[in-house]
Structure formats: structure tokens, C-alpha cells
Amino acid sequence: MKKIETKQEYLDYVDQKSPNSPILKNCFNAFWVGGLICSIGQIIFDFCKYKGFDDTSCSTIVSIILIGLAALLTALNIFNKIGKFAGAGSLVPITGFANSIVSPAIEYKSEGYVMGVGGKMFTVAGPVLVYGISTSIIVGIIATFFV
Amino acid sequence: MEFIQSIDWMQLLRCFVVGGIICIIGQILIDKTKLTSARILVIFVTTGVILGALGIYKYIIDFAGCGATVPLLGFGANLAKGAITEVQTSGLLGAFIGGVKASAGGIAAAIFFGYIASLIAKPKIKKQ
Numbered sequence: 001m002k003k004i005e006t007k008q009e010y011l012d013y014v015d016q017k018s019p020n021s022p023i024l025k026n027c028f029n030a031f032w033v034g035g036l037i038c039s040i041g042q043i044i045f046d047f048c049k050y051k052g053f054d055d056t057s058c059s060t061i062v063s064i065i066l067i068g069l070a071a072l073l074t075a076l077n078i079f080n081k082i083g084k085f086a087g088a089g090s091l092v093p094i095t096g097f098a099n100s101i102v103s104p105a106i107e108y109k110s111e112g113y114v115m116g117v118g119g120k121m122f123t124v125a126g127p128v129l130v131y132g133i134s135t136s137i138i139v140g141i142i143a144t145f146f147v
Numbered sequence: 148m149e150f151i152q153s154i155d156w157m158q159l160l161r162c163f164v165v166g167g168i169i170c171i172i173g174q175i176l177i178d179k180t181k182l183t184s185a186r187i188l189v190i191f192v193t194t195g196v197i198l199g200a201l202g203i204y205k206y207i208i209d210f211a212g213c214g215a216t217v218p219l220l221g222f223g224a225n226l227a228k229g230a231i232t233e234v235q236t237s238g239l240l241g242a243f244i245g246g247v248k249a250s251a252g253g254i255a256a257a258i259f260f261g262y263i264a265s266l267i268a269k270p271k272i273k274k275q
Contacts, residue, residue: 023174023175023178023179026177026178027171027174027175027178030170030171030173030174031170031171031174034166034167034169034170034171034173034218035162035163035164035170036163037217038163038165038166038167038211038213038214038217039159039162039163039166039214041162041213041216041217042158042159042212042214043154043159044213045212045213046150046153046154046155060252060253061252062213062217063222063253063256064252064253064256066217067253067256067260068260071260071261071263071264072260072264074268075264075267077268086170087173087174087177087178088171088174088176089167089174091184091187092170092172092187092191092220093166093170093217093218094217094218094219094221094222094253096184096188097188097219097222097253097257098256098261100185100188101258102257102261102264102265105261105264105265106264106268106269106271107270107271108270109269109270110270117261117262117265118262121258121262124184124185124188125257127185127188128185128188128189128192128219131192131193132189132193132195132196132222132223132226132246133226133246133247135196135197135223135226135227136196136223136226136227136242136246137230137243139197139199139200140230140231140233140234140239140241140246141239143231143234143235143242144234144239144241144242147238
């Protein structure tokens with residue numbers, strides 16, 4: 001029983017919000033929380049740029065810091081509360097990707113560090129990487145014909 | 148603070164609005180369809196790869212900065228950009244190297260921080 005519930009917690013944490021809540025309110029919350037997360041990223045980006053990093057490094061630093069913050073907030077069980085409130089606002093930015101790795105890693109700790117943490121970590125992020133990376137390889141293969 | 152004075156507020160506003168709009172699209176997908184969040188993430192990343200490959204997403208990034216790169220669409224676009232750039236230097240091999248290389252920082256950080264978090268945090272027993 002517990003296993004199914006914890007799995008649903010990160011798979012459907014958005015769906016678990018009250019089903020009768022109006023879509024306009026959800027969209028508004030998603031808008032400003034999502035916008036805020038991107039703006040935090042932008043400020044980090046500007047700061048890295050100010051410190052003399054190039055654009056690519058700045059973007060990578062932004063991703064790493066936002067992922068780190070999302071991991072910390074997930075570990076403190078704050079991210080789930082933000083997710084319930086903001087829906088896609090915290091899911092769609094890179095923080096949602098981080099949460100989808102960190103949340104099962106913590107939940108499946110009881111199944112051991114290899115198959116529990118190490119294996120279940122990719123329950124949601126795995127498909128994202130499979131489809132993202134596979135599509136990018138197809139794009140690369142097509143690109144070789146045009147270079 | 149010299150840095151605070153150097154912040155481009157219009158850029159920040161564009162970032163906020165575009166980032167927010169991308170999240171609204173995600174919210175509409177959640178509310179109007181019964182897609183799980185995993186599927187929505189997959190859709191966003193794959194769409195990002197395709198938009199990046201077609202060269203459309205570049206304009207959104209130029210306009211909105213992190214408002215376009217922070218959402219998962221940007222993660223996908225970055226995969227595509229990496230693959231195409233690497234193909235130009237190493238040919239077909241680049242198709243396999245480029246995408247992951249460009250996104251390595253984010254992927255590695257998520258795995259590493261996930262592992263660290265699992266060491267320090269206790270699993271929550273759901274009270275439902």
C-alpha cells in the first residue's frame with residue numbers, strides 16, 4: 001500500500017490538488033511561480049555574466065544552482081507544498097526535473113541504496129532523458145546530412 | 148552594489164512573462180488532459196528538442212533569456228543545439244556526443260544532489 005501511495009506522490013502530485021479548483025486560479029499561480037523561478041535563474045545568470053563567465057557556462061551554472069535549490073527544498077519537504085500550490089509553475093522549469101529525481105530517491109531509500117535510491121531515482125526522469133536524448137541524437141543524425 | 152545597478156529590468160520582465168506563459172501551457176495540459184506529470188515533462192523536453200532543431204527556440208531565448216532556458220523546453224533545445232554544434236566539428240559521432248555533453252552539468256547535478264538528498268532526508272509517510 002505504502003509503495004503505491006509514495007509513487008503517486010511524485011507522479012501525480014499535481015493531480016492530487018483539489019480537483020474542483022478553478023483552472024484560471026491554477027494558471028495564475030503557475031504563471032507567477034514559474035515566472036519567479038525563471039527570474040531567479042535570470043538574476044543568477046546576470047550575476048555569472050557580471051563575474052565574467054561566458055553564456056554557455058552561465059546557463060549551466062543556473063541549471064546546477066536551481067537543481068541544487070530544488071533538491072534542498074525537496075529534502076526539506078517544502079517543494080511538495082510549492083508544487084501543490086503552483087502546479088506546472090514548479091513542474092515545468094528545471095526544478096520539476098530535479099524534483100522528479102530527488103523525490104523518489106528519498107522515498108525509496110528504504111529499498112536500499114542500489115536498487116532503491118539508485119534505481120528508482122529515474123522513475124520519472126528516466127523517460128525524460130530517454131526521449132530527450134534519443135530525439136537529440138536523431139536531430140544530430142539528420143544534421144550530418146546538412147553540414 | 149554595482150551588480151544590482153547592472154540588472155536589465157526589462158530583460159527580467161520579459162523573462163518573467165515568457166517563463167510564466169510556458170508554465171501556463173503546462174498547467175492547461177495538466178487541467179484539461181489527464182496526462183501524468185511524467186508525460187508532461189517528456190512532452191516538454193521532446194518539443195524543446197524539435198523547436199531547438201528547427202532553430203525557432205533560439206529566438207525565444209534571445210528574447211526572454213532564462214525565461215526560455217530554465218523551463219524544460221530549454222533543456223530540450225539545449226540538447227538539440229549541443230547535438231547540432233557537435234556534428235559540425237566531429238560529424239556523425241557528434242550526434243551521439245553533443246546532446247548529453249551540452250546538458251551534462253544539469254543531468255549530473257540532478258543525480259548527485261538527488262543522491263545526497265537521499266542520504267540526509269527521511270522518507271515521508273503519507274498521511275492520506
